[in-house]
Amino acid sequence: MPIFKSRAVRVITAAVAVGLVATGCASERGKGGDKGGDKDTFVFGAPGDPGSLDPALASDGETFRVTRQAFEALLEHKSGGSELVGGLAEKWSSNPEGTVWTFNLRKGVKFHDGEAFNAAAVCANYDHWYNWTGTYQLDAVSYYWRKIMGGFAKNEDPEAPKANYKSCTAKDDSTAVIEVNEPSANLPGGFSLQALAIHSPKALEEYKKQQATSKGDAITYPKYSQEAGTVAGTGPYRITKWNKGNKEVSLERFDDYWGDKAKVKNLVFRTIDTEDGRRQALQAGDIDGYDLVAPADIKTLESAGFTVPTRDVFNLFYLGMTQEKNPALKKPEVRQAIAHAIDRENIVKTQLPEGGKVATQFMPDTVAGFSENVKKYPFDTAKAKSLLAGAKEEKLSVEFCYPTEVTRPYMPAPQDIFELMKADLGKAGINVTPKPMKWAPDYLDATEAGSCDLHMLGWTGDFNDGFNFIGTWFAKKDKQWGFDDAKVFDSVNAASKEADPAKRVDAYKKANETIMEYLPGLPISSSPPAIAFGKNVNPPNVSPLTQENFAEVSFK
Structure with a gap:
């Protein structure tokens, strides 16, 4: 947590001003929380802001909490557990040496921008990351790529490790083969990371038109990663707005999702950076759930009828x-x-x-x-x-x-x-x-x-x-x-x-x-972190990895 960094992680200077005018969220706010409305919006109180809408540029848990609802990786974890299961790949296998990984992909999957998911899309993503240059090679920006796959096609950062990624081949539309130079304990687990989740090839082409920049320790993210509209994954929700003035990210159900559709139409992550603030917002009905419940608040909330599940220690x-x-x-x-x-x-x-x-x-x-x-x-x-x-x-x-x-x-x-x-x-x-x-x-x-x-x-x-x-x-x-x-x-x-x-x-x-x-x-x-939900909420399975899937949420 990842860190979180679920490593304690980096959230760095954005490419656009954070003081954007608050627009468009008032009607959604009226529909979330215990205060009624037609219950088509679930509002979650997050402890911190995300740093990017592109998970490949992140290494922090608050970014991944948001992007996980919109992006999927080749592998995922079983709902509520830490066992690896199929994600965008239904099945996977490796050679005995652990250097050749074959993924049998799901068919009929679409990206949020209408593009078809296939093996070529998988390879477009891995080759995109492998060919990063300039600021993208910095550990602060490409932290997880460097941890899992090493360096790049041409290392420019003197501290970048030797590349372990070798190639990705689309054998056919539904079979992708990823090769690495040496076996690694990071695989196959690394194929489940949000930082290696799959983006639409059409979106990747737009990403390439913008550049992250750096001056000293200050890093400026590309505009596409700081505004909704360009990023496109395959998840049950698509990101529609990042209202930085109100510290809210809004998502909407993706009705062409290949799997079980999200049970609630709209999903909002609202940053409330204090424990007391999140608890009071839940008690007032302004939000429908929040994370990292203070230990002293658990019994108080449970006795008042709120659901407060505790995750396993991880x-x-x-x-x-x-x-x-x-x-x-x-x-x-x-x-x-x-x-x-x-x-x-x-x-x-x-x-x-x-x-x-x-x-x-x-x-x-x-x-x-x-x-x-x-x-x-x-x-x-x-x-x-x-x-x-x-x-x-x-x-x-x-x-x-x-x-x-x-x-x-x-x-x-x-x-x-x-x-x-x-x-x-x-x-x-x-x-x-x-x-x-x-x-x-x-x-x-x-x-x-x-x-x-x-x-x-x-x-x-x-x-x-x-x-x-x-x-x-x-x-x-x-x-x-x-x-x-x-x-x-x-x-x-x-x-x-x-x-x-x-x-x-x-x-x-x-x-x-x-x-x-x-x-x-x-x-x-x-420690086993606790997470709280409103009295009228059927919560998702809670994850020891803090990887909750909010498409599982519904209202009673």
């Missing part, structure tokens, strides 16, 4: 340490001291919903590869002080960044959690300078660039493979962590290239043990 919240920013953090004893100083049990008890757990490693225990044998760092203020003294860092000072105007599945109340950590560090003699930053783009940009000594981030898994967690952070040098340790990187990459599933799980366990011995940062917790 996320990880951590304290990041950036070694290049603060040289003291290069000392293992200092990182260990910080780990012992944090009372993670208290954070779980006071800040997370029931079912939250203290994390011992950089993946939840619901993912194959979780190890019982990692080095542990129990809460021990005296031990923390002793380690700092041994490292001659008794007067350690750190700048601690934390996000504002956001709630994440793994981090329900960022400022409250920060205050607890700050107090714990202070008891160990560590002087903390707080640095609050707006979530998007300031905080995400700063953590991505390694500009904070300490920071809080997390991840909701994209698919059920250990590499989707530890490979996200520790497969190579990353500015967020600012360390270069071949033993850590090699252990993670060795696991990702192991073809035998059982051996791969064992390799993930060893990689987790290596990571926690090195201790690049501190895993804090995993």
Whole structure:
């Protein structure tokens, strides 16, 4: 979550002004919520704004929450679960080496612009991403392509990895074959990502007429990704409007959808960035559902007749340490001291919903590869002080960044959690300078660039493979962590290239043990985020990946 980044993710400067005049949503607002109307509009309160209407340019959960309703990938996840199932491909298979992937595609599928879906459309998308140039090659823009498929036909970004994508061939209208150079733990799971969802070839031609640009750390997205009208997928809804003035994205049922039609005609995602604001809007009937319910509000809402399902645990919240920013953090004893100083049990008890757990490693225990044998760092203020003294860092000072105007599945109340950590560090003699930053783009940009000594981030898994967690952070040098340790990187990459599933799980366990011995940062917790729905709503199946399909929603 993806991050979310369901990786904590990037939402960057838009190509058009955000202060557009609010138009066209008043009639829809009257039809959503418990306040009546003819119930043809479902309004959902989202914790943050999307960053793009083109999911290929995104890596954050709020963008994907919206685009998932309009775009489909070759593979999907079973409704309410993490099992891979057919999406636009009914069936799929690979050669024994995992380098040739064959997809038997659905027939009779149309894009929102009337174009026919076929194997040529699949290849047009993959070749489009592979041939990106300029700003599109930056990790902030093509994050998931780079994670899943590596680099590009011609790498221009010096930090771009070697391309793993080789080719896509349309054997016939309903058979697409994608080849990669080396097997990867990211496949087949990567074929389910929203960032690799399939767009109309006609829309792709329009995309190519516009360019993303960058100046320093500021990135400007192409206009088509910031306004409805050009993007076209195959999903049960089509995007009709992005009203940035009202922080709303509007979608309309696509009546030519190949599968089960959406049960509600209109779908609106409205950003309400505080927990209290979302709860009050639901109680007032102004919205029909919202995500990331505060733990203290769950029983209150349930007793009032609202439906508040809790997702299964599939996320990880951590304290990041950036070694290049603060040289003291290069000392293992200092990182260990910080780990012992944090009372993670208290954070779980006071800040997370029931079912939250203290994390011992950089993946939840619901993912194959979780190890019982990692080095542990129990809460021990005296031990923390002793380690700092041994490292001659008794007067350690750190700048601690934390996000504002956001709630994440793994981090329900960022400022409250920060205050607890700050107090714990202070008891160990560590002087903390707080640095609050707006979530998007300031905080995400700063953590991505390694500009904070300490920071809080997390991840909701994209698919059920250990590499989707530890490979996200520790497969190579990353500015967020600012360390270069071949033993850590090699252990993670060795696991990702192991073809035998059982051996791969064992390799993930060893990689987790290596990571926690090195201790690049501190895993804090995993938690089951709750989502709420109105009294008159039949909710969708809730997803541990936070991949709800709102076409399943109906009104009672």
